[in-house]
Amino acid sequence: MNPTNFNIFLYVYVPLYILTHIGLFLLFKKAKVKMAWMAFFPIICYWPWIQLSCRPKSWLLWAILPISDVIIWFSLVIDLMESFGKFKFIEQVVGVLFPFVFYPKIALDKGSNYLGQPRDPQFRKKYILSRKESGREWKDAIFFALVVAYMIRTFQFEPYKIPTSSMEDSMLVGDFLVVSKMNYGARFPMTPIALPLVHQDLFGAKAYSEIIQLPYIRLWGPENIKRNDPVVFNVPWDQIDNTPRPADKMQNYVKRCVGIPGDSLQILDGILYINGKRGYEAPGLLHKYVFIFDKNSEVPSKETLTNDYDIYDFGYIDMRTMMLSVSKADVERIKSDYKVESVTQMKSPPTGNYFNPDGALDYNAVVLVKEGQTLSDADLKKLGVVYQQVLSSDLRNLLVMMDEKFIDPKYYKTISKIDTIKSKWQLRNSLYANAFPDEMEVFPWNKDNYGTFYLPKRGEAVKIDAKNYYFYDRAIRIYENNPTFELRGSTPYLNGQAITEYTFKYDYYWMMGDNRDNSLDSRFWGYVPEVYIVGKPLFVFLSLQYAKEENMKTGKIEDKFVKVRWNRLFKAIK
Numbered sequence: 001m002n003p004t005n006f007n008i009f010l011y012v013y014v015p016l017y018i019l020t021h022i023g024l025f026l027l028f029k030k031a032k033v034k035m036a037w038m039a040f041f042p043i044i045c046y047w048p049w050i051q052l053s054c055r056p057k058s059w060l061l062w063a064i065l066p067i068s069d070v071i072i073w074f075s076l077v078i079d080l081m082e083s084f085g086k087f088k089f090i091e092q093v094v095g096v097l098f099p100f101v102f103y104p105k106i107a108l109d110k111g112s113n114y115l116g117q118p119r120d121p122q123f124r125k126k127y128i129l130s131r132k133e134s135g136r137e138w139k140d141a142i143f144f145a146l147v148v149a150y151m152i153r154t155f156q157f158e159p160y161k162i163p164t165s166s167m168e169d170s171m172l173v174g175d176f177l178v179v180s181k182m183n184y185g186a187r188f189p190m191t192p193i194a195l196p197l198v199h200q201d202l203f204g205a206k207a208y209s210e211i212i213q214l215p216y217i218r219l220w221g222p223e224n225i226k227r228n229d230p231v232v233f234n235v236p237w238d239q240i241d242n243t244p245r246p247a248d249k250m251q252n253y254v255k256r257c258v259g260i261p262g263d264s265l266q267i268l269d270g271i272l273y274i275n276g277k278r279g280y281e282a283p284g285l286l287h288k289y290v291f292i293f294d295k296n297s298e299v300p301s302k303e304t305l306t307n308d309y310d311i312y313d314f315g316y317i318d319m320r321t322m323m324l325s326v327s328k329a330d331v332e333r334i335k336s337d338y339k340v341e342s343v344t345q346m347k348s349p350p351t352g353n354y355f356n357p358d359g360a361l362d363y364n365a366v367v368l369v370k371e372g373q374t375l376s377d378a379d380l381k382k383l384g385v386v387y388q389q390v391l392s393s394d395l396r397n398l399l400v401m402m403d404e405k406f407i408d409p410k411y412y413k414t415i416s417k418i419d420t421i422k423s424k425w426q427l428r429n430s431l432y433a434n435a436f437p438d439e440m441e442v443f444p445w446n447k448d449n450y451g452t453f454y455l456p457k458r459g460e461a462v463k464i465d466a467k468n469y470y471f472y473d474r475a476i477r478i479y480e481n482n483p484t485f486e487l488r489g490s491t492p493y494l495n496g497q498a499i500t501e502y503t504f505k506y507d508y509y510w511m512m513g514d515n516r517d518n519s520l521d522s523r524f525w526g527y528v529p530e531v532y533i534v535g536k537p538l539f540v541f542l543s544l545q546y547a548k549e550e551n552m553k554t555g556k557i558e559d560k561f562v563k564v565r566w567n568r569l570f571k572a573i574k
Contacts, residue, residue, distance in 0.1 A: 082224040311324060366421070
């Protein structure tokens with residue numbers, strides 16, 4: 001990705017870099033190090049520094065590699081402090097955190113002299129062992145761990161655990177990923193006052209302070225986000241946890257980026273189209289199906305689904321009816337392993353702004369049966385009923401999920417037992433998620449029928465009118481910090497002036513889960529601005545399989561460890 005606000009970074013970083021390396025140069029001169037001029041150059045400065053410290057020459061090679069470079073930098077700073085007699089813990093802390101002040105101060109202090117190579121055994125015997133403070137080893141270890149882990153986690157790599165099934169089968173619940181911050185360019189912390197290594201909360205309290213908020217700064221990255229890349233990002237609008245938080249403290253999500261800046265997208269009958277062409281579908285793409293098993297046949301158990309099939313997103317509707325989020329390959333496998341009466345893929349209607357992201361049952365019709373009549377299994381099958389709920393004691397009123405075609409009287413009238421069938425799509429839902437931008441009168445969209453819409457790109461002027469105002473409102477007003485953006489009648493206004501177009505400051509992306517019918521993604525909270533991009537998942541470093549099990553003491557459903565998925569270790573994320 002291209003750097004953002006890089007000039008701000010340079011205005012701050014360059015002066016601090018110059019001050020730090022002037023101090024390092026003066027310290028090299030004071031220690032009579034040859035080629036002290038190398039102090040001004042990144043990486044190269046490690047060569048005289050390694051000699052000053054008596055570290056192995058191979059460290060210069062390790063200094064080029066991510067992770068090891070942070071460890072080497074930290075170690076050399078501590079060595080530098082010790083070589084000039086700064087043995088106190090607080091002195092070394094200041095040397096690590098504020099080198100641009102402390103290096104020049106030591107260099108200009110006539111009382112500070114070079115004592116020798118700090119890794120030399122005689123040096124350590126003379127100066128270090130005799131000065132060890134009580135508990136110093138613990139202080140050093142904790143400080144080293146916090147600083148090194150913070151630097152690596154912020155600018156290079158971060159572990160991430162897959163907590164939900166929204167990306168199955170590409171990523172499974174219990175997968176632990178290595179996420180690279182460097183591929184798309186490291187993002188500087190916008191909330192700098194925070195507990196190290198804690199993302200949001202600690203013991204129920206915020207682990208950060210918003211007293212200081214820094215501008216969005218991203219360094220250059222070797223890659224741009226490509227269409228269909230898996231991406232880790234801060235969700236810009238968490239409908240489950242609506243606690244106001246800074247951008248870099250929002251919940252971390254991982255989804256597939258199906259749309260990049262400049263794309264036009266549309267979803268028709270559950271199929272994604274990009275710029276008018278059918279979009280990429282991951283090999284393990286999941287959809288929600290209702291399986292009705294034969295009356296006298298076996299039904300797969302929870303243990304079988306989780307242990308043998310690695311399926312976690314499922315539910316029992318009745319003794320022989322199940323709802324499962326599975327791939328087409330899984331559908332065929334289950335059909336071959338069990339006697340299946342019918343399989344129906346669950347889809348939303350052509351219009352309607354409603355979706356239950358927790359996998360709860362959806363109903364689309366109410367059936368009124370004529371007095372004295374009862375619908376047989378054959379009748380229900382003809383209507384395409386996949387599940388039902390009886391609403392009255394006389395069994396005449398049924399709440400059902402059925403084939404939409406038969407809601408039309410010209411079709412259901414062919415079954416003489418039926419009085420009426422009325423559509424029952426719920427269009428508003430305050431508990432769960434409505435489709436973005438939640439303006440049903442303007443955008444009657446849902447997870448399977450959505451768009452068309454356009455993703456803005458940085459520096460591009462996009463036409464703004466009453467028709468698309470609500471779609472771009474959140475981007476312009478909140479993400480790009482234009483609180484005066486409003487619609488007066490049919491005219492958009494910005495800073496009190498009527499506008500017909502707006503030039504966007506950021507790139508915007510569209511994220512969707514591979515478990516398409518059970519993923520809380522861009523269809524429900526919209527586009528993701530570049531500000532919220534965290535990094536690129538590279539590979540699985542650990543994968544643990546769990547099964548849901550009720551705790552008999554507490555009554556709560558808990559994860560029970562089943563096994564390590566050895567075949568997924570170090571598997572690349574695609």
